[in-house]
Amino acid sequence: MKLDCKHVWEHISGYLDQQLDPELLAAVEKHLENCEVCSAVLDSTRNVLVLTADNRTYELPVGYSERLHARLTAVMAGGETS
Amino acid sequence: MKAAATNETELIRRILAGETELFHELIRPYERLVYVTIFAILKNETEAEDGAQETMINAFRYLKNFRGDAKFSTWLVTIAMNEARKRLRKGKAAAEDSLDATLEDPEGGDYTPAVLTDWREIPLEALEKKELREKLQEAVALLPEKYREVFVLRDIEELNQEETAAALGINVTLVKVRLHRARMMLQKILVPYLKSGAGSDIHGKPFATQGKAQRGGFFRRWFT
Numbered sequence: 001m002k003l004d005c006k007h008v009w010e011h012i013s014g015y016l017d018q019q020l021d022p023e024l025l026a027a028v029e030k031h032l033e034n035c036e037v038c039s040a041v042l043d044s045t046r047n048v049l050v051l052t053a054d055n056r057t058y059e060l061p062v063g064y065s066e067r068l069h070a071r072l073t074a075v076m077a078g079g080e081t082s
Numbered sequence: 083m084k085a086a087a088t089n090e091t092e093l094i095r096r097i098l099a100g101e102t103e104l105f106h107e108l109i110r111p112y113e114r115l116v117y118v119t120i121f122a123i124l125k126n127e128t129e130a131e132d133g134a135q136e137t138m139i140n141a142f143r144y145l146k147n148f149r150g151d152a153k154f155s156t157w158l159v160t161i162a163m164n165e166a167r168k169r170l171r172k173g174k175a176a177a178e179d180s181l182d183a184t185l186e187d188p189e190g191g192d193y194t195p196a197v198l199t200d201w202r203e204i205p206l207e208a209l210e211k212k213e214l215r216e217k218l219q220e221a222v223a224l225l226p227e228k229y230r231e232v233f234v235l236r237d238i239e240e241l242n243q244e245e246t247a248a249a250l251g252i253n254v255t256l257v258k259v260r261l262h263r264a265r266m267m268l269q270k271i272l273v274p275y276l277k278s279g280a281g282s283d284i285h286g287k288p289f290a291t292q293g294k295a296q297r298g299g300f301f302r303r304w305f306t
Contacts, residue, residue: 073106
């Protein structure tokens with residue numbers, strides 16, 4: 001199987017998620033070894049995911065949990081109807 | 083996981099039987115999930131907090147409608163997503179998140195990533211830069227809603243494909259297609275910021291070794 005760049009781009013996500021079947025995976029990897037452009041696209045897309053993972057740990061607002069449970073308590077007690 | 087699910091089933095049964103105060107315990111593991119889901123869509127802390135409260139209140143009110151065939155967390159995310167959509171449509175969200183500002187929707191057409199031959203990896207210092215984090219958040223906010231939703235659930239919340247499909251009421255194939263498009267759009271938006279002052283060792287290296295060398299170095303620390 002021989003792929004051009006455009007076909008490889010269609011499979012970048014599948015490649016990153018390890019969802020390509022073996023034949024397609026081999027073809028994509030073969031292309032990547034020889035194509036600077038597609039390697040850069042792959043790495044930059046992967047870096048977006050690295051950044052996303054890195055961003056995931058941000059803090060919740062102070063007191064969020066307390067306010068949530070206080071509101072639920074009020075609702076359960078029938079103190080809030082809408 | 084199985085123990086947690088069993089415990090949840092039991093908690094839900096007892097709540098429905100009248101021990102309503104146990105609802106606090108039921109939702110505690112998912113407070114963060116619900117908040118982050120809504121915040122990722124609305125980009126506004128106050129709106130996200132209000133939305134998270136409404137989500138949990140609705141979950142409490144409609145708990146009897148929860149069928150055990152989906153995970154409780156998926157059911158909660160579905161409610162959270164609906165709450166976020168509702169607020170987005172009402173225009174309560176931050177003004178800069180206006181729908182006018184979103185990208186053109188490429189569904190149905192070709193979509194190509196940004197091609198940049200001199201693109202380099204992000205050094206750790208750059209990853210720690212607040213600016214870059216903010217750029218990512220802005221870029222996610224620019225995604226058309228249907229792509230943003232899938233990206234939020236799959237890549238931010240780390241739900242699997244099936245859970246994401248269930249939460250959004252779409253099939254797995256569509257989840258894959260939209261996730262791919264979302265990632266490609268983000269790649270295109272963020273490429274200029276991902277360029278950094280890292281060494282220019284790309285140039286001058288044979289093409290055949292360059293890709294492997296890149297993937298084997300920096301990323302191994304993050305992905306293995």
